[in-house]
Amino acid sequence: MSLSATTAPPSPAPPRPGTAPRRRRGHLLNRLDLKYSPYLYIAPFFLIFGAFGLYPMLRTAWMSLHDWDMVGDHSFIGIDNYTRLVSDEYFWNALVNTFGIFALSTIPQLLLALFLANLLNRSLLRAKTFFRMAIFVPNVVSVAAVAIVFGMLFQREFGLINWLLSFVGIDQIDWDGQRWSAWTAIATMVNWRWTGYNTLILLAGMQAIPKDLYEAAAIDGAGAWRQFWRITLPMVRPTLIFVVILSTIGGMQLFTEPLLFGNGRILGGNQREFQTLAMYMYEKGIENLNTAGYGAAVAWAIFVIIVLMSLLNFVLVRRSAK
Amino acid sequence: MSLTTRRTRMAAAALAAITAVGGLAACGKDDDTSSEGGKPAKLVVDTFGEMGYDELVKQYEQQTGIKVELRKTAQLGEYRPKLVRYLATGKGAADVTALEEGILNEFKANPRNWVDLAPLVADHSTEYLPWKWELGKAPDGRLIGLPTDVGSLAVCYRKDLFEAAGLPTDRDQVSALWPDWNGFHEAGRKYKQGSGGKAFIDSVTAVSNGVLFQQGSDLFYDKENNIIADSSPAVKAAWETATSMVDISAKTATWSPEWSGGFKQGTFAATFCPSWMLGIVADNSGEANKGKWDVAAVPGGGGNWGGSWLAVPEQSAHQKEAAKLAEFLTNATSQVEAFKAKGPLPTNLEALKNEAFLSYTNEYFSGAPTGKIFGESVSKIEPVHLGPKHQAVKENALEPALRSFENGQASKEKAWEQFVKDAAIQGAF
Numbered sequence A: 001m002s003l004s005a006t007t008a009p010p011s012p013a014p015p016r017p018g019t020a021p022r023r024r025r026g027h028l029l030n031r032l033d034l035k036y037s038p039y040l041y042i043a044p045f046f047l048i049f050g051a052f053g054l055y056p057m058l059r060t061a062w063m064s065l066h067d068w069d070m071v072g073d074h075s076f077i078g079i080d081n082y083t084r085l086v087s088d089e090y091f092w093n094a095l096v097n098t099f100g101i102f103a104l105s106t107i108p109q110l111l112l113a114l115f116l117a118n119l120l121n122r123s124l125l126r127a128k129t130f131f132r133m134a135i136f137v138p139n140v141v142s143v144a145a146v147a148i149v150f151g152m153l154f155q156r157e158f159g160l161i162n163w164l165l166s167f168v169g170i171d172q173i174d175w176d177g178q179r180w181s182a183w184t185a186i187a188t189m190v191n192w193r194w195t196g197y198n199t200l201i202l203l204a205g206m207q208a209i210p211k212d213l214y215e216a217a218a219i220d221g222a223g224a225w226r227q228f229w230r231i232t233l234p235m236v237r238p239t240l241i242f243v244v245i246l247s248t249i250g251g252m253q254l255f256t257e258p259l260l261f262g263n264g265r266i267l268g269g270n271q272r273e274f275q276t277l278a279m280y281m282y283e284k285g286i287e288n289l290n291t292a293g294y295g296a297a298v299a300w301a302i303f304v305i306i307v308l309m310s311l312l313n314f315v316l317v318r319r320s321a322k
Numbered sequence B: 001m002s003l004t005t006r007r008t009r010m011a012a013a014a015l016a017a018i019t020a021v022g023g024l025a026a027c028g029k030d031d032d033t034s035s036e037g038g039k040p041a042k043l044v045v046d047t048f049g050e051m052g053y054d055e056l057v058k059q060y061e062q063q064t065g066i067k068v069e070l071r072k073t074a075q076l077g078e079y080r081p082k083l084v085r086y087l088a089t090g091k092g093a094a095d096v097t098a099l100e101e102g103i104l105n106e107f108k109a110n111p112r113n114w115v116d117l118a119p120l121v122a123d124h125s126t127e128y129l130p131w132k133w134e135l136g137k138a139p140d141g142r143l144i145g146l147p148t149d150v151g152s153l154a155v156c157y158r159k160d161l162f163e164a165a166g167l168p169t170d171r172d173q174v175s176a177l178w179p180d181w182n183g184f185h186e187a188g189r190k191y192k193q194g195s196g197g198k199a200f201i202d203s204v205t206a207v208s209n210g211v212l213f214q215q216g217s218d219l220f221y222d223k224e225n226n227i228i229a230d231s232s233p234a235v236k237a238a239w240e241t242a243t244s245m246v247d248i249s250a251k252t253a254t255w256s257p258e259w260s261g262g263f264k265q266g267t268f269a270a271t272f273c274p275s276w277m278l279g280i281v282a283d284n285s286g287e288a289n290k291g292k293w294d295v296a297a298v299p300g301g302g303g304n305w306g307g308s309w310l311a312v313p314e315q316s317a318h319q320k321e322a323a324k325l326a327e328f329l330t331n332a333t334s335q336v337e338a339f340k341a342k343g344p345l346p347t348n349l350e351a352l353k354n355e356a357f358l359s360y361t362n363e364y365f366s367g368a369p370t371g372k373i374f375g376e377s378v379s380k381i382e383p384v385h386l387g388p389k390h391q392a393v394k395e396n397a398l399e400p401a402l403r404s405f406e407n408g409q410a411s412k413e414k415a416w417e418q419f420v421k422d423a424a425i426q427g428a429f
Helices: A020-062 A080-087 A090-119 A129-136 A143-153 A161-168 A179-207 A211-219 A224-235 A237-250 A256-259 A277-287 A289-321 B003-019 B055-062 B077-088 B101-107 B130-135 B159-165 B173-177 B182-192 B204-212 B233-249 B258-263 B277-287 B319-329 B330-343 B349-353 B370-380 B390-406 B410-425
Strands: A066-068 A074-078 B042-048 B069-074 B094-101 B146-158 B272-274 B293-296 B304-311
Touching: A020 A066, A020 A211, A020 A289, A066 B182, A080 A289, A090 A129, A090 A179, A090 A224, A090 A237, A090 A277, A090 A289, A090 B146, A143 A161, A143 A179, A143 A256, A179 A224, A179 A237, A179 A256, A211 A224, A211 B182, A224 A237, A237 A289, A277 A289, A289 B094, A289 B349, B042 B077, B042 B319, B055 B069, B055 B319, B055 B330, B077 B101, B094 B319, B101 B304, B130 B146, B146 B159, B146 B319, B146 B330, B146 B370, B159 B182, B173 B182, B173 B293, B182 B233, B182 B330, B204 B233, B204 B272, B204 B390, B233 B390, B233 B410, B258 B277, B272 B277, B272 B304, B277 B293, B293 B370, B304 B319, B319 B330, B330 B349, B349 B370, B390 B410
Parallel strands: B042 B069, B042 B094
Antiparallel strands: A066 A074, B094 B304, B146 B272, B146 B293, B146 B304
């Protein structure tokens, strides 16, 4: 990451009056303190990460090498689960769905967030705090509530969206009946929920840009659009990449929205039109008791995909920084 | 939030789920054995939906002095993952656990998780519907479930909509409209004509559900549990009958918002009702539609959708007492009590002949004699063999394929291909 933090050099311990042995002991404690307490401070994170992050990951890796029945026996089968995965049509289908929904949600979302952040960054804007808070509200709403409400909006028979579309002469759309419409509906939920969040992060990035750059540009006769294009955008690029990585991770794990959109059916549509990778993992790993090992392999595949996408982003940011 | 914590949370969320480290979240089971004679101070019962045990449990407490805790879970969808967690981690399960048909079949594959009840209770083998009793046995012969209820089928129909479309409304006359599925289809077409093109039934999967269990032959598996989904005559019959009714279907998938809303809106005029469905129909239709619904016989005789058993997990600390409690909850008197309380249909032969059961009428459904109607259809249920992944094949292969066809996403041939392919995937065990 290119986000850098400046740390103050550790100030030398102030000399303390006292007898020699006391001073020595104090010195020792001081040294121990300096040397080990940082580890103590960060230990809680690593302990919790170990229990809830690392251990499950390793255990999942172990499971993925087995033919594993959730409530029964398991036997070691090596990488068979992974070789099966490569030729599994439904796995690739889920991958395509995940990337499709990801593209439909992330691209418009980031463009909108950039636009909104730029608006909120204007010094002339009134009631700034109100707008900044208001834009974040969708993110606070529970994802299940969002999915249920949007599920109702996108209903075939009595849904608000179809009702509105009927005024412009568009026939009833069976939103969960086709790929494009289901993807659009799910992407809409994601956009609604995360645009504000990304806006705030981008806004923070924009506020770190020195004002004199804009002043100098204004004196040279650059308009608002040119200022945005030539100053704001290059300067928020690191933040933008950060936001893209976050969105990638979130997008690859998309689960609740498509699940509730399809009435809780894990297949995600009659022909798996909107089954995401996380849903496929759940289907194999949790719903089907006897394919838990295969589900674990899907989980690791998701992990690898996320790592690859993050590396790609990382390479891009390194290159753009040069 | 830093990237690392986000990624950690991702890893934690996604992978903790898959490894089911439920032991951390599973409720600790009180292992409180009181000192007197090894008699447990408390037994725990896990049920889903409404099984009508509230009063019965109190009776049992008075009779035996053993405290019984009833843990209810509303939705089967929430109930199953809990059970899986208990079994996978080896702790947390109740002493007596209700197992729904699909769950029981799947769990039979690992019978060692369940106690063999035969040595612990009296011989009841002749007191229940024979096929229901047999289904409670694991492949290795252990008796793992005592029968509770059965999902015998009937047809729920809207009298007011029938009348408006020029169909008879009296329940006997309505039943006479459809001695078989052709008659049902014919009635549906008449309704469509008479009502100006309105749909008659909720979905084609409701039809396939009905037909599937009337065939009395193997469904997705043969007796040796080989998958025969593509060649099974029963499946083919259900497929053909269901797909033929697409012209009178409202295309509302069961449990979808369109379906729930359809009861109130009159989107469809009839649906297939196991007795446990009556309460759901009433809830979805609302108080305003009370007395508009009635219950008629199902075309082609019997039919079955759902139904449960009571089992004792191997991890229970009080297996013997738990078996006794399960025995009590499934006896004839208890089954009649439960039916009167919440509607689950008895499987005990004596309970099915019980006067109080037979004379029971349902007020919401225009005073229909539901005890008599369902009691009669129970006797017509054809016993069938369900393989280990029956539920998965039905819900994740057959029904999606039918819906693909129903919604015009696939031709009949393509939909059948989809079913055959998915049945092989879902049915593997």
